[in-house]
Amino acid sequence: MAQNQQTATLSNLYAELNRFGQKQEYEKAVRIANKILQQHPEEFAAFNCKIVSLLLLGNFDEALQALNKDKTHSGSLKFEKAYCEYRLNRTNEALNTLKSVTTQDVRTKELLCQVLYRIEQFEECYNLYRDVIKNSQDDYDSERETNLSAVIASLQLWGLKDMSDPGLEENSYEICYNNACYYIGKGDLKTALEKLDKAEDLLKSDTDLTEEELDEELAIIRVQRGYIFQCQNKNEQAAQLYNQVLKTKPSDVGLVAVVSNNVVTINKDQNIFDSKRKIKAATGDNLKHKTVSHQRKHINVNQCLVHMYSNQSEQCHQLAKKLMDQHPELDSPLLIRAAQFVRDKKIEEAVELLQEYVKIHPSEAFKAQLIISQLYLNQGSVYLACDALKALGDLAYKPGIVSTLVALYLSQEDKESASEVLINAVNWYKKHD
Structure with a gap:
């Protein structure tokens, strides 16, 4: 008799749960689901309804806590778990959860596409979207094609x-x-x-x-x-x-960040007050998931420039050094730091940095050595400027460099060195004719 009464009570609770679900009263649905689970913790259907209701309420943190706590049922709700992680910007966790799904249905693959897009794995995202579009026929084809076009644009852009x-x-x-x-x-x-x-x-x-x-x-x-x-x-x-x-x-804070950064680029070393306000709008902590890494890199480079133009030497050096460590492929942070050293009247430090740059990027030696030479000339150190030009190797025999060296030596009334430059140039061209 007690068993029958318990069964009837459970049926009544499920009927109530179903009614609240149909009426979209999800908070009440969660309360009923919790009531069922208190009496019958083995009831997967109630747990499932609770999680779905929490998702529909936007309570992703609470849903994820419930999934992590209940190891019995959560293994069957990996999609829901990954969706919570995705919405909470725990993107790598969402990726790991989705990758652990042995048989991926369409919705799992589509969420995986969104995760891959967010972590900028565009090529893998592109291939997966093509697979989904090829193997599904429903009312969401146009939405998938829109998403695919965004992935293609990102790969190209x-x-x-x-x-x-x-x-x-x-x-x-x-x-x-x-x-x-x-x-x-x-x-x-x-x-x-x-x-x-x-x-x-x-x-x-x-x-x-x-x-x-x-x-x-x-x-x-x-x-x-x-x-x-x-x-x-x-x-x-x-x-x-x-x-x-x-x-x-x-x-859209991401859009504001991009616009503000573009205005800073246009301003260059003018309208510094405006640039400082704009760069602040482009560098908030809430922008990590609203911009792509390519945009964030260039925003940080512009922030570095704004520090330099604002005579904020310490901030400029700190950020430039950080960018050099994070993005060794970027030239601009090192060059900005060198420029800041020049503004600080620390020419030797600027030269050392540029020489380090030449070692890392030999293909950029010509440009860097010209800058070093100009720095020495600005100081009145003509011979050091000449040494910088002569350090160009074979490029030192370009007609423009040869004529510059001759002119510089003659400006010091050093006819012997000027003559030596010309003789070396003639010999070099004979050898390479």
Whole structure:
């Protein structure tokens, strides 16, 4: 009798749980699910409903805690666990959870695509999206094609891989926008502008968007159009578009960061007060998941320049050194640091840094040695300037370098050294004729 009563109570609780779920009263659904689990901890259906309700409420942290605590049921809810981790920006954890799924269904693969996109594994993301599109037929094909176009644009835009135009139908402003980014990456700015114009037309014809939503989406298109103008050295037009966007105070902090950084690039060593405000907007702690690593690198380089132009020597050196350690492939942090040493009137430190640069990047020796030579000349150290030019090896015999060396030695009334330069140059050309 007691068993029958217990079964009836459980059935009643599930009926209540189902009713709250259908009415989208998810907080009440969670309470009922907890009530079931207190009495019947083995009930997977109740645990599943609890987790789904928490996800629909946006309570990802609470859902993840419940999944981590309940080892009995969580093994069957790896997708839900990965989704919580993804939404909480625990992206690498989400990746590991998804990779542990032995048989991946479409939704698992699609979440994995989003995770791969966020961690900038664009090529793997591209291959997986193609697999999903090829092996699924449902109402989400157009959304997948939009996402695929974003991945292709990223591969091309950030110089990771030369991609072919996939020929996706441009039936949405998102695909047109992504294709514009793709053509920017290709260097075809004319076609990119045409795609942005088409994207804007499609956007304005979307009657489902509110005025606020329309402004937010138009801002993205205008920023990209501004970037194209900037690439074409039409800085006035670019700045006008950027300022127009910033005046609307877009909610997308990533977009604000990119616009602000672009304005700093246009400002260069002018409008320092404005640049300091803009770079602050581009370097907040909340931007890590709103910008890609390529953008963050260039924002940090601009921050370094703003420190230098603002006479913040210590901050400039600290950030430049940090960037040199984090991104050894970048030339600019080292060169900025050398420039800061010059501003600090520490010429020897600047020269040492540039010589270190030559060792790391022998192909850049010509440019670096010319800079070193100029630094010595600015100090009035003509012979040291000549030594820097002569350290160019075979490049020291270029006609322009030879004539410069001769002129410099003659300026010191050192006819012997000038003559030696000419004789060495003649002998070099005889040997290499």
